[in-house]
Amino acid sequence: RRDSSGIRFYLGKELRQYDLGYLSLGALPNPSGIAIPPKLDRFIIDSYCPTEVTQ
Template sequence: MHYDNQKLLSNRTDSSGIRFYLGNKLRQYDLGYLTFGTDSSAAALAIPPKAERFIVDAYCTATATQNFPEEGITVISTFPHTHLQGIFEI
């Protein structure tokens, strides 16, 4: 869950939730969650004022993926994320 309250309004409430359903039959495929990315703290990712273009490259070392299954993994989604002014390109 991600909230963005830039104006720090105090009259905002949340009524979201999560529900789990359990079954007795295993599914054919297992699903996991893995996050890759850059350090996104303000000090680590400081985009110069009025920059028309700012490229962020990221890579993964072999140690980050050494516990992947032998048959590999299948990526089913990605989540490029910026606030207000970002443009994502591959």
């Protein structure tokens, strides 16, 4: 069975007062652990969550 949940991020062209954020779910809190390459239309990260941790 495959989970189709997810999070969408929307990017704008103009910088805001606070132009950086960091969100880590189910991964080690390492800012360089997930580096999104520039100029991509879509970037997907797959992960695995064992059944026993969702009970």
